[in-house]
Amino acid sequence: MQRARCYLLGERAVVLELEPPVSLVSQQRIWGLCQRLQQNEQIAEVIPGMNNLTLLLRDPQLKALDAIERLQRWWEESEVLLAEPR
Template sequence: MRDPMISMIGSRAVLFQAPCPFDLASQQRFWAIADRAAHWPGVREAVPGMTNVTLLLDHVPTDTDALLADLTALWSSGIRKEVEGQLLTIDIAYDGPHLAEVAEMTDMTINQLVALHSAPDYTVYAVGSHAGYCYLGGLDPRLETPRRKVPLPRLPGGSLSLAGLQTGVSASAGPSGWNTIGSTSVSFFDPARDPAALLGPGDRIRFNPVKVAP
């Protein structure tokens, strides 16, 4: 198993990564590291990502080895941050362009796929990719699918998609290599709203099927 590592992002940001399972307990460790590191001298902001933390710095770091050692010490301590987040129920029309294809790939009927996908409460592991987008944990492994060989050049905001062991709703229009199975009218990001992002790490989402394609 590889050791924790940091990578430079430009000249004043570092990405800390550590080998770990893709699960809630691991994400809680990254949430805790971000909370602690946010108060270190010279750190402007600490942002938890999917199995990583990004530190935005005031200045170009002069001793990345020491920074790695401090972050590794936090990781090795096993500290975790538990979040009692809000639960948001979202009405979903399961009528996406790849719904039947995903059902075929997973050897299910469309109704079985919808029932399995909408059964759990999903936890927001991180917010990123684009403004307001929620990386969710909790997808049933039976719904694991590969990314599309040819990405869609433009997916509408509110599109519900899945790929690998992840699922999520696009917060804005843009390209996507995931399999789109539904849609919602809920807005996950609004710059006129405070906060602009609808959800944060530790919040939960429940998908409520209101329409299922025949």
């Protein structure tokens, strides 16, 4: 599993960033985690990127520091999401 680091980006965003290199399996895990977190009531928006994932929090003052720890744990528990062919 690629190492990940989580950090705050401003007051509302938490970023999960993977160490290089970019791999398809890691990207599929990002997609799977993105799909899972879209249902979380504490998260306003989930933005998947290449080798990263950004969360916009609904209540940043109360949840930001906890979100870093939770995002790291969610990444460790994440599973691959296979994209449907187009």
